[in-house]
Amino acid sequence: MIEFQGLSKTYGAFAAVKPLSLRVRRGEVFGFLGPNGAGKTTTIRMMMGILVPSAGQVRIAGLDCHADAAAVKSQVGYLPDTPIFYDYLRGREILQFVAEMHGYPRAEAERRAARLLGEFGLDEAGEEFAVNYSMGMKKKLGLACALIHDPAVLILDEPINGLDPRAARDVQERLLACAAAGCTIFVSTHLLDMAEKLCDRVGIIHHGELIATGTLDELRGDASAAASLEEVFLKITEENREPAP
Ligand SMILES: Nc1ncnc2c1ncn2[C@@H]1O[C@H](COP(=O)(O)OP(=O)(O)OP(=O)(O)O)[C@@H](O)[C@H]1O
Numbered sequence: 001m002i003e004f005q006g007l008s009k010t011y012g013a014f015a016a017v018k019p020l021s022l023r024v025r026r027g028e029v030f031g032f033l034g035p036n037g038a039g040k041t042t043t044i045r046m047m048m049g050i051l052v053p054s055a056g057q058v059r060i061a062g063l064d065c066h067a068d069a070a071a072v073k074s075q076v077g078y079l080p081d082t083p084i085f086y087d088y089l090r091g092r093e094i095l096q097f098v099a100e101m102h103g104y105p106r107a108e109a110e111r112r113a114a115r116l117l118g119e120f121g122l123d124e125a126g127e128e129f130a131v132n133y134s135m136g137m138k139k140k141l142g143l144a145c146a147l148i149h150d151p152a153v154l155i156l157d158e159p160i161n162g163l164d165p166r167a168a169r170d171v172q173e174r175l176l177a178c179a180a181a182g183c184t185i186f187v188s189t190h191l192l193d194m195a196e197k198l199c200d201r202v203g204i205i206h207h208g209e210l211i212a213t214g215t216l217d218e219l220r221g222d223a224s225a226a227a228s229l230e231e232v233f234l235k236i237t238e239e240n241r242e243p244a245p
Contacts, residue, residue: 001026001153001184002047006056009042016042018209019056024186029179031199032188033233039208040188041081044157047186048078060153074102077151081158083142085130091141092117092126095148102149116144121170136167143171147178154178156187160194172198192229202229204236212236 002024009017017039024030034040045051047058049069058065063072085094099109117126120140160168203213219232
């Protein structure tokens with residue numbers, strides 16, 4: 001469903017993402033894990049056609065994310081790391097606007113907006129300007145925008161970063177429901193607890209390089225069978241530490 005073929009991004013001599021080749025299967029929840037500055041957001045921005053790759057390509061449902069960016073957006077729901085909304089639109093209006101941009105007639109856009117506001121517990125807040133929302137409410141509204149057109153693929157950049165435990169659990173439960181309904185999910189995070197709960201398979205990116213992929217059991221490798229994802233992650237990233245200059 002998602003195929004990376006030697007995708008890379010360089011800034012001068014600095015490689016933010018080193019040639020990345022990877023396949024994510026239809027219906028899979030794939031966790032893209034890495035420490036700060038590893039290259040997660042850069043990769044996701046190339047998937048969304050926001051950033052031009054230096055080399056290689058990434059395809060979603062057979063479409064080139066750079067050359068066919070508009071067609072890709074009709075298949076994909078995207079939650080950026082920091083969702084930004086128009087200051088003078090209310091939550092409900094933002095959702096309706098996004099639905100209409102996806103081509104739904106006004107009445108259907110209103111129906112979809114109302115349903116998602118309800119699902120995310122934002123019924124009352126829907127009449128408030130989104131600029132006044134808390135971080136948790138903004139993430140929920142952002143996820144509702146991502147889901148408004150029932151996409152086959154979700155691409156989520158740090159979906160629960162900065163959320164309190166209640167909001168984090170609400171978002172994770174919603175994502176689990178999407179996965180159960182057959183959605184393919186590509187989710188970046190450095191929150192290993194979430195990856196452990198949600199993901200069928202994970203990839204670990206470090207200094208722009210994909211250094212490990214597999215199920216948690218596969219990544220445990222020679223670590224203790226009971227190792228948590230946190231222990232596996234620390235071990236793998238420690239082994240791949242860049243030598244001091
Ligand atoms: N425009 C740019 N010019 C130069 N370097 C950049 C640019 N944008 C990003 N970088 C660098 O590329 C690297 C990868 O950044 P990226 O934002 O993709 O990391 P990340 O894994 O998403 O990190 P975080 O978890 O902190 O958000 C970082 O070292 C960053 O400083």
